[in-house]
Amino acid sequence: MAGCAVGGYRVDDRNFAIDTYRPKSNELRLAEARVRSYQGRNPAGSKSAPPYLAVAAGTILPSEVQNLWPKLISAETSAGVLAHGGEDLAYHDFLLHGVLIFDARTGRLANDFGYVTAETPQLGRIARFGTCYARFIGTGH
Numbered sequence: 001m002a003g004c005a006v007g008g009y010r011v012d013d014r015n016f017a018i019d020t021y022r023p024k025s026n027e028l029r030l031a032e033a034r035v036r037s038y039q040g041r042n043p044a045g046s047k048s049a050p051p052y053l054a055v056a057a058g059t060i061l062p063s064e065v066q067n068l069w070p071k072l073i074s075a076e077t078s079a080g081v082l083a084h085g086g087e088d089l090a091y092h093d094f095l096l097h098g099v100l101i102f103d104a105r106t107g108r109l110a111n112d113f114g115y116v117t118a119e120t121p122q123l124g125r126i127a128r129f130g131t132c133y134a135r136f137i138g139t140g141h
Helices: 025-041 068-074 081-082
Strands: 009-017 017-021 052-060 096-103 114-117 126-129 132-136
Touching: 009 068, 017 068, 017 096, 025 126, 052 068, 096 132
Parallel strands: 009 126, 052 132
Antiparallel strands: 017 114, 052 096, 096 114, 126 132
């Protein structure tokens, strides 16, 4: 998905992805329903709008991410997570988010994997997840 278009829209160019993961089938079904619901309420806009939607799909437990600490430390968007703890910051102090990228033109998942994020962009903001730019719709509600 390299080269996802962003048109003339303002974007948050920080990479929100700290890792990838394989979504569970129930996460996929729920995320697809969220995208359909969002698209029903928000008809396609400008042709220059990014063709991808990022939807919150679920929660990832920190223990499910290998080598989490180095990924958090080097991530562009984990300052909020790291700032909440002190020297005793532990896995149970925070949750990670699973975000799936959908192609708004087809209504289908753009990849067979999702992205693990420590923080999420503002709702409606176009942000980078890995190599792709997508409009973050949260849970689509």
